[in-house]
Amino acid sequence: MKRLSAIPGILCISTILLVLAALAACGNNAPAPDDSSAEQLELTAAELAQYDGKDGQPAYIAIDGVIYDVTDVPQWKNGEHNGFTAGRDLTEEIKTISPHGVSKLKGLPVVGRLITD
Numbered sequence: 714m715k716r717l718s719a720i721p722g723i724l725c726i727s728t729i730l731l732v733l734a735a736l737a738a739c740g741n742n743a744p745a746p747d748d749s750s751a752e753q754l755e756l757t758a759a760e761l762a763q764y765d766g767k768d769g770q771p772a773y774i775a776i777d778g779v780i781y782d783v784t785d786v787p788q789w790k791n792g793e794h795n796g797f798t799a800g801r802d803l804t805e806e807i808k809t810i811s812p813h814g815v816s817k818l819k820g821l822p823v824v825g826r827l828i829t830d
């Protein structure tokens with residue numbers, strides 16, 4: 714009789730252990746990899762220079778440390794735009810010379826950031 718009465722207790726403890734194990738497994742899930750940050754480049758000004766939109770190279774420009782891809786922007790055909798060339802830090806130029814300012818950067822693909830060597 715004693716043995717039979719112990720069975721519900723064992724079942725109850727097993728259930729609790731199973732629930733705890735399931736919760737622990739959930740907690741161990743690795744966070745989803747952040748694809749956007751994984752692909753971000755870190756380029757020095759010298760490295761950025763090769764992305765000038767010439768000879769099949771993409772056209773990148775750096776503004777305030779952020780590198781934008783203007784390869785598919787019609788106004789930046791062949792990495793040229795109103796006398797400016799891609800592959801450079803154009804922070805001062807876009808802010809002081811261009812009539813549009815940084816507004817044109819909105820929506821452009823960000824490919825990385827400019828670093829000092």
Ligand code: HEM
Pocket residue numbers: 774783786788794795797803806807810811812813817818821
């Ligand atoms: C990054 C540095 C940039 C500089 C220094 C610059 C400079 C200039 C300048 C000087 C003009 C006037 C041209 C004229 O007098 O007719 C101009 C116009 C223009 N730029 Fe830029 N630009 C830059 C980036 C961009 C970007 C990233 C885009 C587009 C994604 C863009 C789109 C345009 C357009 C559409 C115009 C025609 C005028 C307007 O809509 O405001 N520019 N830019």
